[in-house]
């Protein structure tokens with residue numbers, strides 16, 4: 001079809017269903033492909049990893065996502081979903097292609113867009129008709145325009161590739177549900193008709209936010225940065241609760257039930273992790289640096305995350321005296337419950353830190369199948385607990401909440417339990433004689449009146465003097 005009009009918008013197919021190409025069969029791509037097929041479209045998904053492709057060809061699913069296997073099966077047997085590795089074949093009759101490849105961080109925290117550029121180039125090079133190339137991967141603002149220039153270098157004469165931003169917001173472990181029931185769809189395009197076409201592919205009745213491409217790209221970065229801020233804020237409050245001798249669970253419940261704040265993501269723990277939040281937070285800061293716009297709020301969230309990760313290790317060290325030579329059970333490796341994904345998992349970071357301190361770590365996770373360096377891996381929680389001096393719950397799998405002090409007490413050599421994710425009934429462990437360490441719950445300290453700031457604040461009158469040097473609170477109570 002070479003020689004079609006350069007303006008893609010004049011040549012758009014109007015009707016549903018559409019033929020769609022999806023590039024990348026990971027958490028986002030495979031979910032998108034299966035869900036678009038479920039919505040009635042004809043989807044050809046290409047994947048460059050031969051092992052992944054081999055599994056898909058046999059009807060096996062390379063990732064764990066509830067409901068995904070069924071949708072892939074449904075799509076393959078109806079003929080609406082195919083897998084392959086030939087971009088030209090995947091583009092036959094497809095006016096729209098979704099790019100769902102990884103955009104991992106580089107060692108300096110800046111995003112690596114080379115996989116995305118290569119995937120775009122592969123399609124642009126072979127397409128014989130004009131194409132809307134939709135970037136679903138998370139990218140910094142300006143990337144779609146850059147990818148369009150990359151495509152322009154290789155597209156045939158008379159062919160137009162219009163790059164659109166439509167970021168994905170699904171959560172791992174709920175990917176299928178989220179894709180089919182999104183809170184919103186964001187479409188950033190340079191051309192309104194191309195935006196209409198892309199928006200029409202999604203489930204009907206969903207709110208669509210339309211904007212320019214940079215705006216759409218920033219929606220995703222800003223949304224993830226805000227979630228990271230919420231988690232770090234919860235960890236900051238939890239640290240205060242520990243010092244003050246109160247319980248962050250109820251404090252954050254009280255804060256989060258205010259609908260302006262919202263309850264979700266206001267849970268303390270071992271810090272945020274996974275393949276998205278840490279990477280998108282560092283990407284957000286990198287974007288700020290690149291345009292000389294300070295990002296102090298998000299930078300603070302990243303700093304608080306490091307403190308949250310460190311604090312679990314410090315608590316264990318504090319109660320065991322030393323970590324050197326200690327046998328420690330690590331329950332959980334996935335970055336959160338419900339997924340097999342271990343990318344940038346706080347649980348694994350904790351395991352590595354424990355190994356770094358000389359501990360012998362025995363780990364168990366019901367789903368995650370990652371290669372562990374320096375840690376022993378066992379097939380059950382009880383085997384991990386066997387002979388352990390301390391046990392850490394690092395991923396909130398429900399089965400860990402069901403392990404009581406009696407069961408664990410029979411297996412463990414020591415009596416220290418640390419619940420980094422807030423799912424264990426620690427009171428029952430304390431009653432059974434365990435040292436139980438949580439996040440955000442402190443024993444009421446007995447404040448010495450001299451250092452109990454509120455008492456001092458209750459007695460000191462406001463002199464209206466500038467609060468500098470010796471006039472500020474710390475010096476006053478030290479006097």
Ligand SMILES: NC(=O)c1ccc[n+]([C@@H]2O[C@H](COP(=O)([O-])OP(=O)(O)OC[C@H]3O[C@@H](n4cnc5c(N)ncnc54)[C@H](O)[C@@H]3O)[C@@H](O)[C@H]2O)c1
Pocket residue numbers: 023024025026027028029046047048049052100101102103115118119122136137138139168169170171172275276
């Ligand atoms: N995982 C999530 O929860 C999530 C949610 C929203 C957005 N995102 C974003 O979506 C993007 C993809 O994330 P993911 O978790 O699905 O990644 P992933 O690593 O699970 O999947 C990417 C897949 O793309 C394949 N691939 C890479 N280059 C290719 C090419 N040229 N041709 C064909 N296949 C190719 C890889 O082999 C891999 O299977 C990232 O930018 C991520 O930030 C992820």
